[in-house]
Amino acid sequence: MTYFSTTTLEPQVESRANPPQLIALDWGTSSFRAYLLGSEGQVLETRSGGRGVLAVTTDVLNQKDRTVAFVRELETMCGDWLQDNPGLPMIACGMVGSNQGWTEVDYRTIPSNLLESSASLTSVSTPYGPLWIIPGLLKEGQPGSIVDLPDVMRGEETQLLGALPQADAGDDPYIVVLPGTHTKWVRLSGSVVTDFGTSMTGELYDLLVRHSILGRLAETPEQPNEAAFLRGLDVAFGTQEPRASPGGEGILATLFSARTLVMTGNLDALEVHDYISGLLIGAEIVNFSRRWMNDGNEGVQGPTPVSICANTALTRRYGVALNHAGITPSFAHRNAAARGLWLAALATGLTTKENI
């Protein structure tokens, strides 16, 4: 049973005969991607490689500078779209709506229905009309609790909206993994986010490879080495037998082997990066599968279904890792962010369309 439509991996590009309906922005901490969407939410054009929130605000001293800086970056990415389509509605998600972004948008607290929360927009004014920003999600946790800790997301809630089941999938719980610098594991029931957590996997990988002693014996490979990645997973899982609930020690006890295996001639310098990636993603899967995978659904409905929602090389990496842990993931909508932005715009009447 698949919870998500698995569309082609090629973005749907249609002729400009289809008039643009919406400018949709996925504006994160370190990346900025813009979509020009057509009358049924089709991606007419995609622009990527824009400057993320951190880069845009590098030299910003006050709120006026801040506005100028974000407007300039908006024009750099979408200037021609704005000129050719005056008054075209604009919507955005991500850290652009944080205190480090263009303006701070309040979080919606979970449990939260994505169909509702993503529709409560806040706007900033631009020379081209208002830019509407989607709120992030907050898990408040229990103050003082050591197990129920707070967590936050900005942008992922919109990808989740875009990745929601086409048909009503009922209320059975399912899990969506959104790989990245700060990977999110999200537990949903229908369109309601009931719980989520953050794993700093991508940032830790970057720190270890670039700044730690482990990087000294490593060489950057031409292309990913899957055998080394699988080996890292095996060490993280503490087993070579795929199973639904892998165990294994934490990364504090395993990381140093990325150095000692090379010193003893058991790992090639070109394999170190993928091996470390396996240790980290493996440990992440151990943590969250322990937390969520076998919570009463085993047996009756089988383990909780897991989907991967990403648009990067990490999609395949997480797919391999979950399969290696005995978990068979499905894959979410290729353009989940663009689709989520479109659905939020529709839900608020920012744009219209007959049949969704």
Add this chain to the structure above:
Amino acid sequence: MTYFSTTTLEPQVESRANPPQLIALDWGTSSFRAYLLGSEGQVLETRSGGRGVLAVTTDVLNQKDRTVAFVRELETMCGDWLQDNPGLPMIACGMVGSNQGWTEVDYRTIPSNLLESSASLTSVSTPYGPLWIIPGLLKEGQPGSIVDLPDVMRGEETQLLGALPQADAGDDPYIVVLPGTHTKWVRLSGSVVTDFGTSMTGELYDLLVRHSILGRLAETPEQPNEAAFLRGLDVAFGTQEPRASPGGEGILATLFSARTLVMTGNLDALEVHDYISGLLIGAEIVNFSRRWMNDGNEGVQGPTPVSICANTALTRRYGVALNHAGITPSFAHRNAAARGLWLAALATGLTTKENI
């Protein structure tokens, strides 16, 4: 039952009437400490703050430069000792004996009796006579194994020698923790090292505080905040009930809380550093206590005894953490390195003394 002598925290400084017998060097990656030892191994004088192996070799291009650089640093630290006591024997331990150091000294493989392995010395020649270097220890592991991984140490083997039981403590297994940038957990039986592992706790703490997003909401406290440290331990253990086998999720699932707790007003910016320290040291204790603490000794002889061997602020921190995990550690010889260097020199006849 205490496995270690717990001497005064003040170094034993005696009058120069006691003639120097040995120059003992603890020369690591980032630190260099020199001891002038008397006729019974007493510390007559201590010099610290010398340049570690990395700093010494920064501009080194070839082996000749390398020798010159190390001799110069030796003279900077011990020049007057060498002038006043011509022909005084010299011994060293640590990364000075690595391929990044003065000369590469082979490892001794475990299981290894410290009384023997620390006595097989390699020398480099200096204008002041030979400098004898103690070999490190190698855990070979099983090639291809995902659980029996290789590991290495250089310098800690000498601290362990200096921290060995005064009287014969029999063959009951015991554990020595040596906190640091790369904390070592060592399992011994009598004077034989049977197993050990490395936890990159100190290096990870440094990376996270200095380079990760967690550092952005943190302020450096005037002094350690024990409450925040204990809170981090509780989260790492997944419990506030001290017990011998703490559980809890790995740091990938807990680290981000060092940001979200501040964002939600549940943690002060001044508490972040100690909270992260608690998360990391707590996870380290979970890993190694799971591996070693309850391996058949529970009940009959009680849990495996644990001792902390360090000379830094980390000694107290690890003591608090182990106690919080329900493990009561003892504390090793204050000058374990100096004592180990002395014992190795005695064992090889490099220096002599009637009654050890």
